[in-house]
Amino acid sequence: xxxxxxxxxxxxxxxxxxxxxxxxxxxxxxxxxxxxxxxxxxxxxxxxxxxxxxxxxxxxxxxxxxxxxxxxxxxxxxxxxxxxxxxxxxxxxxxxxxxxxxxxxxxxxxxxxxxxxxxxxxxxxxxxxxxxxxxxxxxxxxxxxxxxxxxxxxxxxxxxxxxxxxxxxxxxxxxxxxxx
Numbered sequence: 001x002x003x004x005x006x007x008x009x010x011x012x013x014x015x016x017x018x019x020x021x022x023x024x025x026x027x028x029x030x031x032x033x034x035x036x037x038x039x040x041x042x043x044x045x046x047x048x049x050x051x052x053x054x055x056x057x058x059x060x061x062x063x064x065x066x067x068x069x070x071x072x073x074x075x076x077x078x079x080x081x082x083x084x085x086x087x088x089x090x091x092x093x094x095x096x097x098x099x100x101x102x103x104x105x106x107x108x109x110x111x112x113x114x115x116x117x118x119x120x121x122x123x124x125x126x127x128x129x130x131x132x133x134x135x136x137x138x139x140x141x142x143x144x145x146x147x148x149x150x151x152x153x154x155x156x157x158x159x160x161x162x163x164x165x166x167x168x169x170x171x172x173x174x175x176x177x178x179x180x
Contacts, residue, residue, distance in 0.1 A: 005040075005064035008048040009072045012079040017044050017071075024071060028078025030139040031119065035070055039063040042071065049075070073141045083137040084148040090163035093155075095124045095132045102134070106155045106165070120147050133168065 011017055015028040019042050025034045040063050043050050051068040053060040076082075088095055094105040102122055104112040116122055116136075120143060123135040134151065138144045148167070157164035159175045166172060 005051055005053070005061075005068045007068065008050050009068065009075060011044075011047050011049060011075060015075055015079050017049055017075070019044060024074075026071070026074040026078050028075075028139070030078050030081050033074045033078060033140060035067075035074060037063075037067045040067050042067070077139040077141050081137055081139050082141045082144045083135060084144050085168035086134040086136070086148060086151055086165050087168050088132045088134070088165055089157065090155075093132065093163075093165075094126065095134050096126070097122050097124050102151070104151070104154060112154055114151065116147060117143060119143060 012028075015026065018025045018027075022036055022038055023034055024037060024042055025032065039060050040051050040053050043052070049071055051064060051071065053064040073082075088104075088106070090107060092105065092107060096103045100116045100118060100120075100122065102114045102116060102124070104114070106112060119140055120136055120138045123137075125133040125135065136144050136148055136151075152165045152167070155164045157166045157170075157172050159173060160177055162172050162174065
């Protein structure tokens, strides 16, 4: 039994949800998101969105929880938005941005310049004595996570000193170094 899929999704104020054929569209003050779905039926009734499945087959059960979570993330995204923060740990690691271009100095022979999607807002914070922080925010949770994972992949945190790009609040598994 899908416990997540059975929960109704309440629609916040200022958000409209439309279902046509196999496409759900969620519009809000921050933007508009669409998602295709199959194997489930989605109904919008008196301020709630309900996802139901036709049978108890394994495929229908899996899609029931999946599409309920996707629709919930879409409704929260267009009303409040999603944000991720990345921290650059290491001597000489720097980040700066000009509009949608993010410039990263990560100890390579050259800087890495990445052009971000227009839906993602980027902000860099560099304070003296503290690690630089990159703030990513958007109404699309999948896009924010994908961009954050791409930036993190340039220099993943290593287990001995902890240098690299990590999420703020992420606990790294540290290893002991050589013992003399």
